[in-house]
Amino acid sequence: MTPFEEALKQALERQEPAADFTARVLARSASEDTKAGGWFGAWRLGAVAAALLIAAGGAAYQRHEHDVRGIAAKRKLILAVRIAGSKLHEVRQRVAESAEVEQ
Amino acid sequence: MKNSILKMAIIAVSLSPVWAAEDFKLPINLDKLAERAKESVDVTLDSSMLQLASGFLSRDDPDEAQVKKMIGKLKGIYVRSFEFDKEGQYSMNDVQAIRAQLKGPNWSRIVGVKSIKGENTEVYLLKNGDQIGGIVLLDAEPKELTIVHVDGPISPEELSRLGGHMGIPNMGKEKKRTRRESGTPDAKEDERDDEQAEK
Numbered sequence: 001m002t003p004f005e006e007a008l009k010q011a012l013e014r015q016e017p018a019a020d021f022t023a024r025v026l027a028r029s030a031s032e033d034t035k036a037g038g039w040f041g042a043w044r045l046g047a048v049a050a051a052l053l054i055a056a057g058g059a060a061y062q063r064h065e066h067d068v069r070g071i072a073a074k075r076k077l078i079l080a081v082r083i084a085g086s087k088l089h090e091v092r093q094r095v096a097e098s099a100e101v102e103q
Numbered sequence: 104m105k106n107s108i109l110k111m112a113i114i115a116v117s118l119s120p121v122w123a124a125e126d127f128k129l130p131i132n133l134d135k136l137a138e139r140a141k142e143s144v145d146v147t148l149d150s151s152m153l154q155l156a157s158g159f160l161s162r163d164d165p166d167e168a169q170v171k172k173m174i175g176k177l178k179g180i181y182v183r184s185f186e187f188d189k190e191g192q193y194s195m196n197d198v199q200a201i202r203a204q205l206k207g208p209n210w211s212r213i214v215g216v217k218s219i220k221g222e223n224t225e226v227y228l229l230k231n232g233d234q235i236g237g238i239v240l241l242d243a244e245p246k247e248l249t250i251v252h253v254d255g256p257i258s259p260e261e262l263s264r265l266g267g268h269m270g271i272p273n274m275g276k277e278k279k280r281t282r283r284e285s286g287t288p289d290a291k292e293d294e295r296d297d298e299q300a301e302k
Contacts, residue, residue, distance in 0.1 A: 066155075073148065073156035080146040080182045081170055084251045085265045087240050091224050092263070094216040 127210075127229070127239060127252060130200045133183050136248065139192045140185040148180045169265060177255035184249040191245075198223075198243050201250060205239060213259075221245045226259065238262075 001009075137143040148156065153174050160167040174180070185193065205212070205227045214226040223243045229236035235258050240251040253262075 070155050070159040073152045074159040076146045076148055077153065077156040077160075077170065077174065077180065079144065080148065080180045080251070081173075081262075081265060083144065083146075083182050083184055083249065084180070084240065084253065085262055087224075087242050087249055087251060088226070088259055088262050090242070091214055091216060091226060091240070094218065094222075094224065095214060098216065 127204050127237065127254070129181055129183055129250060129252060130197070132200070133185075133197065133250070136185045136193050136197065139187060141188050142184075142186040144182055144184040146180065146182040150178050153177055153180065166265075173257065173261055173265075177253065177257060179252075179254040181252040181254070182250070185247065187246045189246065193243075193248050197248070198241065201239075201241055209236070210239075228259075 134145070137145065157171055157174055160171040162168050162171065187193070202225075209230055210227050211230060212225055213228050214224070216222070216224045221244065223241075225241045227239040227241070229238070234256055237255060238251070238253045238257060238259060240249070242249040
């Protein structure tokens with residue numbers, strides 16, 4: 001065996017890993033997963049919160065619009081009833097007056 | 104087959120004037136009067152708007168509760184009212200266009216009052232069998248024109264019941280006041296009624 005072959009054999013000799021090698025690898029892998037999951041989780045939570053905020057805002061705006069239209073419709077209705085009632089009152093008064101004149 | 108289609112067409116044509124007569128619409132040209140008017144009111148409330156308004160009427164307020172009950176069956180309320188600075192701001196053609204629609208067989212004029220002051224008031228009822236299908240009130244005064252159309256089952260009495268509420272004068276009290284002022288024999292009877300009511 002030449003000295004070169006001897007050196008090569010030594011370099012390629014099988015070496016057993018340290019006893020905590022598996023545990024270290026698993027621990028590192030778990031830490032990487034948590035890091036990535038944390039980012040994704042926060043982003044997802046933010047998106048859901050934003051969507052909820054938009055939906056709540058939209059619903060509140062719709063409710064406000066409905067209230068504004070409803071109150072305007074109520075005012076119009078009361079005005080219409082007031083005019084109709086007053087005019088009918090005038091008519092009845094005129095009829096009553098003309099009946100009294102005839103008597 | 105051809106005969107049945109022909110029969111159906113004849114029935115449809117013969118019924119069409121009745122439908123047209125029932126379908127009262129406020130003339131569009133009335134809106135032009137608003138430009139000349141000192142004050143104008145334009146109220147258009149179809150069934151959906153009435154429903155919306157009804158939701159905002161309180162059940163606890165007696166006036167609003169009464170209106171809520173009254174409008175429950177209605178299909179619409181339409182009011183056009185114009186008040187002018189001087190006479191002659193609207194033509195009789197404007198009024199005729201309204202009257203023409205009320206000449207159908209289902210419409211009947213229940214009240215027509217003309218005064219020497221030039222006030223001309225008419226009330227028309229739409230009859231659907233025994234039921235009242237609507238009311239049109241037309242009040243043409245020298246400086247004022249008002250048209251009220253209540254579409255749906257309502258009687259003038261129901262509207263009158265609102266007297267004394269919502270700023271509408273009470274017919275009964277008004278009558279008594281007139282009688283008291285004129286000193287008619289009924290006045291004493293009215294006073295007795297009022298005393299009893301107070302007790």
